[in-house]
Amino acid sequence: MSSLVGKISMINGPVILGENMTGFKMREMVLVGEKKxxxxxxxxxKDSGIIQVYEETEGLKRDEKIVSTGKPLSLKLGPGMLGNMFDGIQRPLKSIKDNFGDFIPEGIGLISIDEEKEWDVEIDVKVGDTVKEGEIFAKVQETELIKHKLLVNIGVNGKVTKVIEDGKYNIETDxxxxxxEKGKKHNLxxxxxxxxxIPRPIKERLPIDKLLVTGQRVLDIFFPIAKGGTAALPGGFGTGKTMTQHQLAKWSDADIIVYVGCGERGNEMTEVLEDFPKLIDPKTDKPIMQRTILIANTSNMPVAARxxxxxxxxxxxxxxxxMGYHVAVMADSTSRWAEALREISGRLEEMPAEEGYPAYLPSRLAQFYERAGYVESLxxxxxSVTIIGAVSPAGGDFSEPVTENTKRFVNVFLGLDRELAYSRHYPAINWLNSYSGYMNMLKNYYEMNLDEDIEDLRAKMLKVLYEESRLLEIVLLVGEDVLPDEQRHILEIAKVIKIGFLQQNAFHREDTYVPLQKQLEMLKTIDLLYERGLEAIKMGIPISKVRNGELYDEVIKMKYTIPNNDIEKIDRIKNLINNFYDKLELDYSR
Known part of the structure; x- marks a missing residue:
């Protein structure tokens, strides 16, 4: 602990003005007032400084002490984080509840991971070995799903002079x-x-060319997220941001999930805290919390901690x-984080930019999203770290500053639509204003894993959907009957794409997660329906004959009727399509 001491001269909510602060440093962590x-x-x-306080400042008085800790706001990174729930500055909520009751008391300090719990440690190095920063020197089985690899501290390089035996130890054990090289000894x-x-150092950034497989058709095929990539999930209240992030947390092939509830309403965060411990990881049948970290910072908590x-x-x-894991970060929501920036900026009397947000909002968003990436570590x-940030624009207005600036720094934009959500179409991702910048990067991945390039098929289906939106405007004015049969066929196939492919039931055993191969076969089946119907129309067969309600229902329901582990059965539906149109064309040619 540093010996530097200043004093409070003014209090403005979470912002404190201090004086006599010569020697203090920017971004240094301090203890404020008698409550610390x-x-x-x-x-x-000069000798005055501004401090943002991460706890409630009510009761502080002028001239109370400001004590330097001599270090920046830091985390303790080690075993005990997985399966835990923390507040915004890594204080464990369950431990606080057990020791202090239902409310976080003031001035409890920076308690974090459990210092007394003992872990089984396997040491991987021996005396005489040379180690370098970031290297793995020991392992701990933190949960049944994740082996925690202990890393040599950054800045420590040299020869191992002492090693403890394998056994049970707490985190404070050397x-x-x-x-x-200088003879200085470091205890790990x-x-x-x-x-x-400060971003943690890496050896080098690698190309982003692997799909984050989610099992959600609208994502994996239409708007894919890459491992190490960035995605924004904007949507108004009730459009399914949290539900979509739940699905991604449960089904994506990330090894570890970090879920940050940043300033959301208390009841929404409570739902997350209650639901996640009950979720079972479908790949291992173990609780999903064994590979999850929850960070809860609700809207009624101090704004600076948000x-x-x-x-x-x-x-x-x-x-x-x-350590070599693929991590997905769910931030829910960056809008509340931006509102915290706006409030603190207002307290500091800074010149506001658009809608009162600080002028540095874009650079802060950039600093956050650029910490994603696929890397070779030390x-x-x-x-990899993949960032999926939910955005909560007021009234669902995507032109507001947080959504607009987020768009600049992410490669996947998944716009959630209120009308789709209210019509029970989930995930409510609007295919007209969403996009993914990773399609070209993932081209080789699709070719290797699906034995073909899906880009043309995807583009063709999206074109049908775009064409449908244009035609619906005409239908609203003059009715569907005036459209030529080819365009009416497009309207029918667009319905099949929307209901049979893009809409997905999170509570149905076969539909909650769909393997990539089945996704492709489903889309190829819809394409076959489209092409065979188009051929028939071009032969002069009227749309009333081409449109077969029972056949369309078979195609729509294949997401439920075809088991994920037996996708060859989709061939039966393809045969039904071919048989129907072969007979139709034969009858017409007679």
């Missing part, structure tokens, strides 16, 4: 001693501390990425 509230210095000018524990605002929670989540994700393992 945790704060962070966000501005220094496991390995390393002597660097089970954890390391890392400042939340701003920190995003960085807390991404720092934890980078730590597991450095441990020589490939790992």
């Amino acid at each position: 509230l945790i704060g962070e210095i966000i501005s220094i000018d 496991l390995v001693e390393v002597e660097d 524990k089970m954890y390391q501390e890392w400042p939340v605002r 701003e920190a929670s995003i960085y807390t989540g991404i720092t934890m994700a980078e730590y597991f990425r450095d 441990s020589d393992n490939d790992g």
